[in-house]
Amino acid sequence: MAKITLSKLRHSYYPNPSSPSDYALKEIDLDWSDGGAYALLGPSGCGKSTLLNIISGLLVPSEGRILFDGQDVTELTPDKRNIAQVFQFPVIYDTMTVYDNLAFPLRNRGRDEETVRARVMAIAEMLEVTDMLDQKAAGLSPDNKQKISMGRGLVREDVNVVMFDEPLTVIDPHLKWKLRSKLKELHQRVKATMIYVTHDQTEALTFADQVVVMQDGEVVQIGTPVELFERPAHTFVGHFIGSPGMNVLPCEVQGGQALLAGQAVPLEGAITGTPSGKTEIGVRPEFVTIGDAGLAATVTKVSDLGRHMVVECDLAGARVNAVVNGSAPDKGGTVHLSFRPDQTRLYVDGWIATQAQEAAA
Amino acid sequence: MKTENNKGWFFVLPVLILVAFNALIPMMTVVNYSVQETFGDNVFFWQGLDWFEQILRSDRFHAALGRQFLFTFLILIIEIPLGIAIALAMPRKGFWVPVCLVTMALPMLIPWNVVGAMWNIFTLPDIGLLGYFFNHVLGIEYNMTQSPLAAWMTIVTMDVWHWTSLVVLLAYAGLVSIPDAYYQAAKIDGASNWSVFRYIQLPKMKNVLTIAILLRFMDSFNIYTEPFVLTGGGPGNSTTLLSIDLVKIALGQFDLGPAAAMSLIYFAITLLVSWLFYTLMTKDDLN
Amino acid sequence: MALELRQVTKRVGGDLHIKPVSLTLETGHFNVLLGATGSGKTSLIKLMAGLDPIADGSVMMDGTDVTKLSTQKRKISLVHQFFINYPHMTVRENIASPLKVAGMAKSELEGRVEEAASLLQLGPMLDRRPHELSGGQQQRCALARAIAKESRAVFLDEPLANLDYKLREELRAQLPELFAGRGAVVVYATSEPEEALMLGGETALMDDGRVTQFGTTADIYRNPENVQAAAVFSDPPINTAPVVKQGDQVMLNAGVSWSVSGAAAGLSDGDYTIAIRPHHVLPVATDHTQVRMSGRVQVTELTGSESSAHFEMGQGSWVSLSHGVHPYEVGALHEFHMNPSECYFFAPDGTRVA
The missing domain is CATH 2.40.50.140 (Nucleic acid-binding proteins)
Incomplete structure (x- = not known):
């Protein structure tokens, strides 16, 4: 787990940005403490996905630094950052069983089978998928597939941060709240730093201790759900939340x-x-x-x-x-x-x- | 109240007629020949299954069938991995994509007999580019009209040159359909390049590869024109594949009965092996 | 204009996927089909649109039987959950396409397209192609096509489900106005109770392939006829619990009881199921709440303007919904207050008795 610092971060998809409107991400300074649950909330096109990709290392920012526990990781590739990410659409390895899917990130890092087994069983129990462990992952329903994707993110005990990129998009509306509350519960149990990106206020407010509201590439307010609702710092926050x-x-x-x-x-x-x-x-x-x-x-x-x-x-x-x-x-x-x-x-x-x-x- | 009607069948009728003309009627003619003996003048004698027995017991047939399987085995074992490897090496985005695709597709556009003729000239020991290079530059004796090994290497190489592109294109289509999230997830999971191939790319290519293997099997198993133009089945009988042998019997010796029986056996083997491939490769999807 | 279903069913294999449905849907307001995923909303729409064959029964439009009429001839529009536009056409051509097919004169056609586009604020985008538009704009384009076309019935099958939250709110507020005065029967399928309430009009509740209740939206929200109807029309889920009535007392498990008043007072003694909506179970006492209960908070949700807490009491799981953002401590014991006069009473067979 790690503390995450974003320092004077700016990003433009143009090679030579001249005006502020060329920036997909305007200057951002942030400190996220170790073990917190954070959400990036905003409408599509607000820059939250750009910011997520910068934190995960899929994108190198035009300006500024990202620090994990004070260590500069700006130029590091995703696999070197020791992070986990859950995507919008469930990513599972079709040919493997659920157990092997969950074990994959650990086996790739050369953990012995005993450790792997203990971790996989613990995570499977938390996600309530123990009875599916021997099943082929390909045959699962979308919500169970997404649970497995989440499980692969959580199974490693040494990740700096777990990131969720609109993870409930493909989940049936009637199952959403179950997964939503499951995630909250998971955070309380594993105590990892988690960042949740979404355009849905319910998902953001329910999950996060602290929500970062973004609009047009700019952070308009950072606050607890209560602060955002009771005292919006910007008209956009007032309009978007509630x-x-x-x-x-x-x-x-x-x-x-x-x-x-x-x-x-x-x-x-x-x-x-x-x-x-x-x-x-x-x-x-x-x-x-x-x-x-x-x-x-x-x-x-x-x-x-x-x-x-x-x-x-x-x-x-x-x-x-x-x-x-x-x-x-x-x-x-x-x-x-x-x-x-x-x-x-x-x-x-x-x-x-x-x-x-x-x-x- | 039932609102269904059966007019829909009219749409299928033209296809049924076409299939009848295309496959069933010629097939029946073959079946007809395969159980009779004729000496011309439309005089036929009933033979029963004699021709079939004769073919199945003949060493000549066994040898040709063996060569046929060897040929198909060789080209599959080379073309499929090679095709996948080239597809993996191709760029997924950008300016070079269409260039690569067109370059890849080119050999497939050349008519089969032209391919045979091209390679025939290409490999001539004295004036062919390849033949000259081997014999006079490298000093390796290479003459496919004399050496069975050289003849085999040439027909296999020619087929690989002609048809690997098909595998490449199919595999490539499978590869580009994999969403980026899979690669990103694999990176984050710490997967090695081999794991990415084994657990993401190969499973996602499986369906197109099944098609590629089936197509390449059927095509190579029935191949005629290219090796015929290139080697004529020689030297000796060393490259006489089943199809070449069949034509020799039917047209060279005008033994219509045995030739008909042989084509039916040939057809049955092709069908059986295709079915085997298909069932084996798709059996996972069924459960 | 009215769309009438008479004992319509749909059969898949040997199973009835739509059990006999009779409904009369009128023009002038929205007709909402509300039900969970898989309850048969889309199937019913397909039957009405003539996209799927009806096993039994008939569909009437304005008194004429259209059961055997093909979809093309029914003069209807359908907007789907996914944004379906012709990718090779501009927005203008997309909106115009059904009018062209109908053979409308060019001058009239252009006016219609402009009007529909301006209603949906697509004016500046008329010459763009769908892939150059955002999701919300693409769906507005599909809606504009349905509005421009002269239809006798418009079917909207969860049209906002794939849009951003705020955009959904805005379009939902606009939709009834857009279709007002067009003379078409508007049928809107949704799985969200909130959406049905915001759209107003009339609502048919669907559960397992049948319509469980039909009537004015707010009316059936307030007066569910049976347990299923109460459950379908509630988000978060309605609280239900078995109770015993004895004299003027109603006893819930875990020692919670209260004296009955109103219609429930007239019930004979015995076992009942009560249902009470989450917003009548509050974290703070008010003048109306007479019953106090306490439970362990399992899950909380903050929806923006409201907060819900799922808590465990006795054998059952309960939900409270209140205004504002209140973070509860998960796992802690919390007191909740219920207004018992808001309880619905159901007989053991599920029908509402009080």
């Missing part, structure tokens, strides 16, 4: 106050600096209340989701979602919206620009 995502409403800033349709909106804290650029208010639908007083808006759509309703309103041309428990107003009617102040923030050019409330509040 469903429906955070409401982002264009506003004006005057005299230290945020104005929405001419009315001042109370924020969680003081505005930091002097905002210049695009100013927006961010508030999650869970913290929008429909009542008698507040900002006037027109109801444009009501979705009954069973356990709650999502009311979509038009507020001075901007769309606001509110999560409502109990009865919802009629479509077309006028309502008054208020935002819970401690959950209402100002964003300038996408980045958070209000001071956090003290814990006392």
Whole structure:
């Protein structure tokens, strides 16, 4: 196991990148501690796969270094980095039995059969595949094949990091949550550093202690699932995590106050600096209340989701979602919206620009 | 309510007619000849299975069959590994891919009798490029009209030159269909190059290789034109393969009955061995 | 326009893969087929589209029997889970292809293509080929083709399953508007309960080749007729447990009991199965939660806006779903609070009694 450090990492697929848009990966500095569970979360094309390939050694970055436990591995090939990787599609050796598949990485490294047997049995037990050990791997169902791929990643006790590249893509929706929770459990048992790449918020938040949210080749926030949900540092994080995502409403800033349709909106804290650029208010639908007083808006759509309703309103041309428990107003009617102040923030050019409330509040 | 109808069979009809003309009718003619004796004038005498017995007991047939198996064995043992090796060495991406593919395909485009004639000239001891090189530059005596060994080496080399490309192309098609993730996973698992070949490339090529082996077996087992043009079956009978012998009997000696019986036996052997190959190579997939 | 199935079945070998299904699907809203993978959604769509032969029964469109009519003549569109476009054609040609086949005049055709493309924000991509598009754009192209074509019925078979999460959310919100007022019967197959609820309209729950319940989506979510319907329409899975009713008390295993009220009060004493949705089992007490239970947390999941905890209590496994992101400690004993008035009661044969 190892601590992973990414230092001033940048990557471009062009030979002579000139503008920032030429970079698939903008400057990244990161420290991942030994034994942690991390996720790289973002939409397709955000650079998370590029970053994964750089960590695994399939790609050499244009600039910057990667260190495993302080040792520079930037130029090392994947097999020299002592890592394990689970791919989107299960990779199994068709002609081998499940046992031989799991034993393969150990036998290749010349471990004696006794050690191999002990490790394989332990991993098979964790993955609940003990009864399949003598079967040919080719005949397994996709989810079991993926379990075997994961098993081959976990069977070596000396790996620096285990990486998962959207490993649940081919798994039937009804089996996904089982594998998802299995992975979490595995991490707690083997204590290896694990990096999980995905575009699915549930997979990322469920698996990781710390999630790195990426957009357009840039890290927009690193935080625990709670931090990402409760205090998004960027409008993109607010939008991407949570469903429906955070409401982002264009506003004006005057005299230290945020104005929405001419009315001042109370924020969680003081505005930091002097905002210049695009100013927006961010508030999650869970913290929008429909009542008698507040900002006037027109109801444009009501979705009954069973356990709650999502009311979509038009507020001075901007769309606001509110999560409502109990009865919802009629479509077309006028309502008054208020935002819970401690959950209402100002964003300038996408980045958070209000001071956090003290814990006392 | 049943919505099925049987009109679909009409689509298959042309093929059935074609197969009938192509295979069944000529085949029946052969069967007809194989059990009778004729001296021309459309006069036939019933022979029963005499011809079959005669062929199966004849030393000449055994010798030709032996040579046929030896030839097929040699070309399979050379072409299949060589084809795989070349396919493995070919680039998977980039500018050189089409160049390699076209170069590989070239020998297969040449008509068989031309191949025979080319190699005939190529190996002439006094004016052929190869023949001259061996005899006058290297000082090794090489004359396939006199030495059976030289004749054998030449027909085998010629076939390897002509048909290894087929194996290469099929194996290559199997190789390029392997996703990159497999190679990456193998690297990460610490697999050696041999392991990658043994556990990834070979299993993924298995289906196309089955086809390659079957095609090369059937083709080489029935080969006629190239060795006939090249050696005419000589020197002596040393390169008289089954097909060449068959033509000698049928057209040279005009023994239609024995020739017909022989072709049926020939056909049966080809079918049997093909079936054996196929069953052995695909038996893993069944369970 | 209406699409009606009368006692339709499908047979594979000797087995009935679709057991007699009768449904009337109307235009003007989405008709959702909701069921797990393998429950028969795609098979049923294929029967409706005429792609597979029907063993028994009939399919009616607007009162006329189309059972024997070929797919080509039924005037329908189908959008599949995988992005199926013609690779050698541009987006424009892809959208136009069914219209060309139908022999539409060029002037009208161009207008239609532009309209469908602008609805799905494909305007700037009209002259690109499918391989130059992202997955979401490819599926929008396939959807645009279905919208441009004048169809009597549109079948959408898990069209969003292979898209990124956020993209799925956006398209799902747009879809009902896109098809509104087009006069076609829209049938949408999905395996996700959440998706059915977001699309609204009417839902047919499918389980093992049969329709277990059909009605207004939110309505059947709130009033499942039987255990299967309750189970199919719940994600995370609904909590079920055997209970004994005695007098005004309902007893769950592990010493949890409460006094019944509402419809369940009228039930005769005996054994029942209760089912309660995960969002009525909460990690904190509220005014409505009267039953306290405690269990060992096995697995937790954070979906973004909500958190779920699977916990073990007595013999059974339970799930709690609550707003916000709460990290639970796996393996620890935790208290949960249940609102018993939200329990469904089922008789031993699975039918809902209260």
